[in-house]
Amino acid sequence: MADDIHGALREAIRTILPDVECVLGWGSGPDPLRSAPLFMKSPEDVERFRAGELAVNNLAVFLPEYAGRKVGIVVKGCDSRSVVQLISETLVKREEVVIIGYPCRGVVDVAKIAAAIGLGNEDLEAGLVERAEVNGDTVSVTVRGETKTFPFKDVMAAKCSICRYPNAVLHDVFIGEKAEAREDSYADLEKYEAMSLEERFRFWEKEMERCIRCYACRNACPLCVCRDHCVASSREPHWLSQADSTRDKLFFQLIHATHLAGRCTGCGECARACPVGIPVGLFKRFINRAAGQLFGFQGGLDPEAVSPLQRFLVDEPTIKEKEWK
Amino acid sequence: MNAALKFLPHEHLKAWLEELAGTMRVLAPQKEGAAVVYRAFDPSREPELIRKPTESAKHILFPRSEALFAFHKKKAPFAPDSLNPDGSQAEKEEPATPAMELTPPEQPGPTVVFGMTGCDAGGVTTFDPVYGGRYQDPYYLQRREATVLIARACNEALSTCFCTWVGGDPANRRDADILATRLENGWLLEPLTERAERVLGSTLLGDAGEAEAREAEALHAKARAAIGEAPDLTGIEDALPALFDDKDFWWSESAACLACGACTYLCPTCHCFTITDEKAGLSGVRLRAWDTCMAALYTLEASGHNPRGQKAARLRNRVGHKFAYFLKNHQGRISCCGCGRCIKSCPSSVDIRRIVLNALKRAKGKEAANG
Numbered sequence: 001m002a003d004d005i006h007g008a009l010r011e012a013i014r015t016i017l018p019d020v021e022c023v024l025g026w027g028s029g030p031d032p033l034r035s036a037p038l039f040m041k042s043p044e045d046v047e048r049f050r051a052g053e054l055a056v057n058n059l060a061v062f063l064p065e066y067a068g069r070k071v072g073i074v075v076k077g078c079d080s081r082s083v084v085q086l087i088s089e090t091l092v093k094r095e096e097v098v099i100i101g102y103p104c105r106g107v108v109d110v111a112k113i114a115a116a117i118g119l120g121n122e123d124l125e126a127g128l129v130e131r132a133e134v135n136g137d138t139v140s141v142t143v144r145g146e147t148k149t150f151p152f153k154d155v156m157a158a159k160c161s162i163c164r165y166p167n168a169v170l171h172d173v174f175i176g177e178k179a180e181a182r183e184d185s186y187a188d189l190e191k192y193e194a195m196s197l198e199e200r201f202r203f204w205e206k207e208m209e210r211c212i213r214c215y216a217c218r219n220a221c222p223l224c225v226c227r228d229h230c231v232a233s234s235r236e237p238h239w240l241s242q243a244d245s246t247r248d249k250l251f252f253q254l255i256h257a258t259h260l261a262g263r264c265t266g267c268g269e270c271a272r273a274c275p276v277g278i279p280v281g282l283f284k285r286f287i288n289r290a291a292g293q294l295f296g297f298q299g300g301l302d303p304e305a306v307s308p309l310q311r312f313l314v315d316e317p318t319i320k321e322k323e324w325k
Numbered sequence: 326m327n328a329a330l331k332f333l334p335h336e337h338l339k340a341w342l343e344e345l346a347g348t349m350r351v352l353a354p355q356k357e358g359a360a361v362v363y364r365a366f367d368p369s370r371e372p373e374l375i376r377k378p379t380e381s382a383k384h385i386l387f388p389r390s391e392a393l394f395a396f397h398k399k400k401a402p403f404a405p406d407s408l409n410p411d412g413s414q415a416e417k418e419e420p421a422t423p424a425m426e427l428t429p430p431e432q433p434g435p436t437v438v439f440g441m442t443g444c445d446a447g448g449v450t451t452f453d454p455v456y457g458g459r460y461q462d463p464y465y466l467q468r469r470e471a472t473v474l475i476a477r478a479c480n481e482a483l484s485t486c487f488c489t490w491v492g493g494d495p496a497n498r499r500d501a502d503i504l505a506t507r508l509e510n511g512w513l514l515e516p517l518t519e520r521a522e523r524v525l526g527s528t529l530l531g532d533a534g535e536a537e538a539r540e541a542e543a544l545h546a547k548a549r550a551a552i553g554e555a556p557d558l559t560g561i562e563d564a565l566p567a568l569f570d571d572k573d574f575w576w577s578e579s580a581a582c583l584a585c586g587a588c589t590y591l592c593p594t595c596h597c598f599t600i601t602d603e604k605a606g607l608s609g610v611r612l613r614a615w616d617t618c619m620a621a622l623y624t625l626e627a628s629g630h631n632p633r634g635q636k637a638a639r640l641r642n643r644v645g646h647k648f649a650y651f652l653k654n655h656q657g658r659i660s661c662c663g664c665g666r667c668i669k670s671c672p673s674s675v676d677i678r679r680i681v682l683n684a685l686k687r688a689k690g691k692e693a694a695n696g
């Protein structure tokens with residue numbers, strides 16, 4: 001990401017710092033490829049701020065924790081939609097958050113880089129990366145003293161190549177020129193839809209087998225708002241058993257997806273958070289598309305809107321009823 | 326030099342594991358999607374012996390969820406009131422007491438784990454005093470005794486590895502039954518306990534000597550150097566309790582935490598569980614399943630009160646347990662083996678090393694300020 005945008009972003013953060021408890025942004029993580037959420041309170045903290053292709057975390061997930069206190073947040077396009085959805089659901093107050101946007105070119109998928117840096121058929125780990133650099137359209141990564149360069153688009157997160165809203169949809173400050181939007185035709189789902197139900201079930205059974213029920217997918221989701229009161233861990237009601245069974249694990253994914261119907265903004269954090277790489281984002285993609293087709297609705301675009309499954313209308317304008325009722 | 330060193334040429338690895346699979350359960354790391362997990366050895370696939378397993382091996386000895394027993398409640402037969410022919414009340418039979426039938430679960434038989442990391446073996450020996458000390462857990466102990474652990478020496482360290490900070494070593498000889506080192510032409514197998522004998526009788530194994538031992542040592546030294554100097558953690562068991570009420574410290578350290586269970590469930594040393602009865606009608610099973618101190622439910626009391634309502638208090642418990650309370654209960658042993666999974670797989674990049682170092686620094690600062 002260009003230095004001048006970084007400079008201007010830092011300046012914008014410093015400007016709002018006196019009015020807020022802290023500003024949520026990104027800093028460096030455990031290795032050069034990974035970033036970590038950064039909670040900036042002082043101008044020195046702002047020095048450690050970095051945005052751009054490695055700034056993967058969606059910081060909107062933290063906003064409800066700061067209810068009643070004013071904070072600032074730096075957002076990519078997708079992050080901003082989570083903020084908007086949270087505002088529309090009254091979980092975040094508009095006046096309690098200062099939103100700083102910037103044009104997003106997309107973020108990396110660390111797992112894709114790890115696979116790409118493999119030598120021969122050995123796929124390596126992000127934890128071996130000694131240096132990482134994004135220069136315009138390429139990513140250079142050094143492992144065991146050897147540098148490899150790949151086109152950025154090859155290691156970009158899947159959500160970014162189909163991103164329709166790369167610029168914050170709601171912001172108080174926007175730094176830089178707006179980035180170009182892309183199209184999403186849900187082409188990634190075709191492969192799964194071509195499977196028979198039986199095949200699909202086998203696919204998920206195999207994937208869920210390695211689920212450790214850590215619920216990182218749930219907790220990284222900014223719109224999984226029940227937090228400490230999720231039915232998945234509750235004994236009362238006792239809907240899910242504690243057995244180590246793919247049935248219960250899959251059941252939870254279906255609960256998550258249906259609770260996100262028409263609310264999910266496609267930030268992809270559920271799948272990114274999964275430590276064992278289960279593509280749990282697919283469930284939400286399916287259900288999001290359905291919500292779009294049925295109700296003509298997309299979450300996270302309008303802070304005044306109410307998601308279709310959170311309201312009741314006698315006649316849904318987009319659903320053709322039977323001729324007589 | 327250890328005369329019992331064995332050498333397994335690379336081309337014999339699968340044949341050897343297959344041979345073992347004839348009489349025991351053989352588990353090895355296997356690539357699955359983007360992850361590396363432990364699976365029953367499958368001769369049609371290559372075990373993954375370069376990348377470090379995403380999950381730890383603890384579930385082999387301490388399953389994610391296990392049946393402690395199955396139960397079936399037998400209802401007393403129904404004894405209806407009845408009348409004598411003259412209309413008087415007949416004497417009622419004493420109802421039989423309802424009986425509870427308990428069935429113990431089946432336990433896996435002899436098992437061998439090939440290719441766990443040395444730090445994972447360190448995880449196992451932190452379990453031992455918990456489940457085989459003052460409290461003897463028959464389920465754990467049965468599996469522990471039936472399992473041969475073959476740890477492989479690490480030839481390189483990840484950015485998140487820190488076994489040497491906590492008494493570990495990339496070539497860990499303290500905790501496993503066998504240390505395996507990948508040499509150029511094969512695996513060097515070094516038996517460390519008596520259990521090792523159960524798997525080293527094969528004719529596929531040759532003897533190894535000085536040369537192989539030297540080659541292995543050189544690799545071990547290289548891996549050690551890659552991890553770098555370990556900081557001195559002396560005093561951490563007092564530093565953490567001294568910061569127990571330091572809200573600013575724990576709030577700032579936990580700011581990025583999502584309070585999920587990835588860190589604790591991937592951790593080789595986390596050993597907490599919860600017990601639930603899963604029942605339908607009169608039958609059911611009592612399950613013991615993993616639990617995590619990062620979850621709200623972990624400390625939720627029946628009254629509704631939760632002494633660790635906030636994630637800061639939960640993170641404090643995770644770090645405090647590993648680097649302070651456990652040491653006090655178990656002869657100074659740190660219940661972290663430095664595998665770094667909690668850092669590597671944390672969706673928010675929370676780094677336990679940073680928390681521990683910051684705690685030491687902050688406690689020292691406080692002490693100095695208090696004179």
Ligand code: SF4
Pocket residue numbers: 076077078079104105106107157159160161163164165166167
């Ligand atoms: S989805 Fe869009 S806004 Fe979000 S990271 Fe990708 S390109 Fe940026």
Ligand code: SF4
Pocket residue numbers: 210211212213214215216217218273274275276277278280
């Ligand atoms: S993050 Fe992955 S492993 Fe954890 S509960 Fe979700 S699907 Fe399972």
Ligand code: SF4
Pocket residue numbers: 216581582583584585586587588589619667670671672673674675
């Ligand atoms: S430290 Fe990371 S892995 Fe652990 S609970 Fe917090 S977010 Fe989850």
Ligand code: SF4
Pocket residue numbers: 588591592593594595647660661662663664665666667668677
């Ligand atoms: S605390 Fe972290 S580094 Fe230590 S053993 Fe557990 S997962 Fe590994």
